[in-house]
Amino acid sequence: MAQALLSLRQKGVGKTAVLMRLYNDLFTKQDDVVPFFLTFAPYKDPAEKLTVTIFNEYYFTTVIKQYIAFRLRRPEMVEDSIDIDILSDLAMKNGMAELEKWFISYQRLHNDSLEAVRLMVAQMTFYLMHKQAGLLIIDEFQLLTHVWDEVIRSSRDTTGVFQRPAEARWCPMLVSGSAVSLTEQAVLTSVLARRFKLDYLEPFEKNHTVEYVSKLAQLNHLIISDEVTSTIQTLTGGNPFYIKCLLDSDRLLEDNNLSTPERLLKVYEYEISQKNGSLRDFWDTHFSVYGDKLNSEDTVARAMYFLSIHPGEDIGTHEIAAAIGENKAKTKKILQNLYDADLVERNSLWRYVGITDPVLADYIKRVYKEQIEGQSSEDYQKFLKEEYWKKLGSLNRRIGELAEIYLMMLMEKFTDQRVDAKRVFGRDEGEVKLPLFKGHIEKRAGQIKDGSPIEFDLIAKGEDENWFVEVKYWKTPVGKTEVEKFVNKLKEIDLEDSKTLVAWFFSRNGFQKEAKDMLQASNIRHSDTDGFNEIASVVGCVKLP
Template sequence: MYDSKILPVEEMLAYEEFTDRVEILRELEAWVKNIQRMASPSTAIIAPRRMGKTVLLDRLVNIVFFKPEYQVAPFYFRMKREKTILREFLLEYASIFFRQYIAYCHQDPVLFQNSSVKLEDLLQHTSEHKAVRLAQNMIHEFLNRYYGKNKDTRNHWDAFIRVPEMLASFSGIRAAVIIDEFQDMKFYVYDTSHDHFMEMGAKGLLTDQGAVNLTATYDRQSQSRKAPMLVSGSAVTLIFRTVMGGPLGGRFDFTYLKPLSIPDGAALLHQLLDIYLPDAVISPDKALYASAQTGGHPYYIYCLAMSKYENKKFDTIESIDRLIHYEIEQGKIFGFWQTHFQDNKKYINTDKDEALGKKIIYYFTKYNNEPVEIKEIADKLNVSDKAVEDKIEKLYLADLVWRTKARYYAFNDICLMRFIKFVYQKDLDGIEDIDLSQKHLFNNLKGRFLELAVQVTMMKFNNETLEGKFFGKTGNIQVPLFQFVDTKYTKGSTTRSYQIDVYAVEKKGNGAWICECKYTRTKMSIKQLKKLENAARALKQEAEDLGLAVPKIQMWLVSTGGFTRETMEYLINRKDIYFSDHQGINSIFRAYGGNYNIPVFKDS
């Protein structure tokens, strides 16, 4: 599709660079689709910078724009960090909305992206489309008021906030109000004349406090079901406070955008090297190692692929370690976080006791992707809990920590922790070394990778039809959309406890899949097969014990070493058991974005 069509939004990445995000794209597309039946509340996507939110929104708009059957026009506004006056901002905002709305109605992607088209030009469009004619009437009313004698810009802005909902209600073509970097609408727009704005700017008096907080004006719009809002923000603390407190409090759902899974991070690295360094060679296990060492963070993986390190290689674990070390201490990752620390120095480096402040930050690094143990740090440094909590609160304001359920958590960002260690350790004497190598994670990953790859792949299933031979069957097999995929322990009242490597519940109906994975070069025996059958019986017994509907279970055996003759003879007559060898699971893995073969590690 993307090769043959002009897209309404020019994406910042090559199409092939977009990796994973299947589940969240599916959820967001469903959010847009459900607006027509007024079943989608306003929601927010929250993620640290460089996690890929804008790329995600770009892709979402490009998908739903070409879905006229949804009858939902995407209005996509990217908030720029440029100071301006409200009157000029209002005209820009209104022009983008009407242009994009009409473009959707006419399925015209060129109009959608053509910022040179003015509101007066849109009035000249000849159209028999009811929604377009209504939009043109509203444009006419807007221009009469905008260029009229009464320059009540603030009142005009407040009135225009309701226009997407009104147009959606009158025309039947709903709207999805999508605003990127929503929190910045607090700081860059000033309700003043152009001359006064220029004078204040020349004197350096255009402060954040003097700007209009436009986010607060969406208090009514954020409750709309005909034109709900989808907003995003990379200032995690600020966007969270914006949508969960003040005038908007209680009006938004929200979700955190996480790093890529380790398998998908490896796929991204393979893809980037194919595009930008076609002569580079990296084996699947080394790509997995690099992904694990960067926590699957898409920007860090990009930094490795594009690094200026002179001896850049991906052939050994040691060469990848050297590359990561370079990037964190003097490459793009260093520059990214150095800038962030400079921008937030009022929170990070202002302490009555500077040495203590640095020590607290240093010891904070050991809690990567874990709750920060304030008492443990306080005991380590022999200071009060309050002193540590005050510092962690400042790190929260600087977007180095996130908070939920009254606790602080360190972001899942091992490269950030390594940067902090590099910056602060050299200024501190006599402190213990904190190991941030992640090698324990990789060793664990090697043992569990097949289960993880199967889980990640099953989460991408969406009622597609796959060749039955991938599952040891003839014909074709339709795979379901799952509500969730995870590991599970099950035990019935008359059975023992069983661990299920992969357990998935179908979105519709009462179906469940259970999977047994064997990740070695030896063949799977009848013993593992019987274990899965016993787990299925325990799962059904557990449901009966709890008074729940007994699930219809699909069993699936996955073995990189294949299956013994006895096992194969048994499976031939069992239609309710799928089985995939190394070639079969690789084919399924590749069908859902995997661009490398699942490795079988030597020490497995």
């Protein structure tokens, strides 16, 4: 990473966990790059004031401490609170003379000129990294735009002090923030503009959501079904924080049973609508932080509600103004405040995107129904249940898609491991290799032949083999008719000359005898749940329930 990077994450997606994992890996798995990790997350709470003095002390001691810890290979130092004098003694006793001038400068300037020490701590990393390459990671960077200075009795923007480190190729910066719009403004419209590359981490894709749900359920000893796993993806949009709230819910303490969508609904009702619910508390806290922007006017709630019932739609300011009964100028101000609070996305100066976060949309609907329409809690619960079942749609369709995700997850773990074909694929082929597909796995893919589509549930392309996969997640064994359809599709494939075709039929509950005979005669590999789980054990994948 030669250029500074601005990493933006939707609330709850797990940005801090990603940054900490990166820091830990750099600290423990290599010796060439010194990692630094600073977080200003505690100061998201308005009651905790970030001052210039606090910023100076935290920045200086953290960078120096982490540098010494890395050089001495002492990870326990990172979490310890260590006095500056002790850090100085450690550095001098272990031959880190390059730090001496920084200790002297800090002690001399700390009680003298706050402006001077502010500049000094920013330059420290820049010059220090002439000695050894580094990576400076800062979490909740947007909070550095409003740091209180007791001398001038006003807030100041301290982000500019990172201009030189941001330009240093031997110590690039990785900064992140959960207040997406404010972080973006702090970096891309300041003196740091054009020095950062922008990266945005989306919520989990469906296959990663399934894997996360399965592993978390195992850790929590939950009874969970395929139907619930699929429903959680729809309900949370793949946000890992929302998923964790549901699977860690107090409502599960009685029997740890989350086996049906009905049981999940009870958990979701509690978490989104009750005062002790984690999802409600999460958004209550967010709204309280932006209380000055999100006042109690009905028009603000109406605007949020309108955007929540048009998810993903491109909507003009004039349309929103008409819907909430307000003039365009005031509507524009309301929308700007919602944008600053990371509650809506903007396509352009005058156009916005309907809220796509499903949990936020449900939270807004609850507030609107109870506070604006005056509905009782019972009326809202009835409304929430209706919305819940509408979202879920066709259960059979979702379960079919989930089955394909399970197979995709499994095949993504193939890295040339070897398995007994008779045990897992029902074929007398001896030991066979599970080839690396390097991400070339597609769902619902195929070819067009003579104007008609030939579609397969999964197609995986390897260096020497192309796998064509049929998936049936039925409650009964697959019969001969379905195998015939698969065989006929395979006959129509135009395969690359250099590639070997591998056909694989997965059926959750196995095959009827005639179907199995046809699979053998057609040289098609076939597996049931036991075969899947044996492969999962070999490649390190989540097993089927």
